[in-house]
Amino acid sequence: MSTPTEDVKPRIRRTHIALYVKNPFEAVGWYKDVLGMIETARGERWVFLSFGTKHHDIALIQADPTMEGAQARGEINLQHYGLEIDGTMDDLRRLYGMLLRKNVPIVKITDHKVGYGLYFTDPDGHRFEFFLETIHDDEEGRRVLGEHNAPSDPFDLQPL
Template sequence: MSKLNEEVVADVTPRIRRTHLALFVKDPFASAPWYEEVLGMKVTARGERWVFLSFGKKHHDIALIQVDEPEHATRGTINLQHYGLEIEGDLEDLRRLYGMLLRKNVEVVKTTDHKVGYGLYFHDPDGHRFEFFLETVHDDEEGKRLLGDYNAPSNNFDLKPL
């Protein structure tokens, strides 16, 4: 390979259009209704050991895949910390979502002030942590500055559920 080609290859970086998440679960068919009821997703495809779900804009956003030997599956200490879902709306909408989680007996982990928005953390039936987050700082450069100035905070925030 020529030096010019090596430089071009070294400079290549991905330009991400969107993301999706694939999670190992004990029983994707038992877990899927939670994703439909709590996150408002729709099942778009099923296989022998998996279920694909969508928020409505693409064929799938989250895949639930049955772990090998589900009867022996345990949650490890090294795992996905959380998957953030930015919501549309305002603080009242976040409060309504908090109330909905409580009414559906979803385990709420914490509510936080990140200085660039507010987070509401909760677990799915298999213990994966999710976050509904509400951005309050919409200028990305200002957001980067605040995260740096405050050391990417996750301060306790008293969010009152509706």
């Protein structure tokens, strides 16, 4: 007997994101320089970028030039795209220093109780987060997030 379709749940292997930008061919430089990505494919109105393992992790797509601001992205929009880093607090501090040296706008630095987040924006205003996880047990992470109401407390991170 087969399982009802409403019981089927996706098993996500990985994710990627596609972002509208003013000019993907100009924006691609920022993604290479700041996020260390490589260009893997290019079309008439788009560029695919990878962190080096898969064919693409981020796609930059030309936005309709006749639309601006909230009209182009809508009133409700992506809050941020989190990028969990592999490393230590010093690695997060080094990334913070790199962002500052490259004049990347910093949005906020937070203690989420399960890790630390460093939020910044790309040239088109998309918000990204470098995230350093400190609680690696998922059950404990769920407990801590619930106990602290999914916090985003300010955190003083000293750049290296």
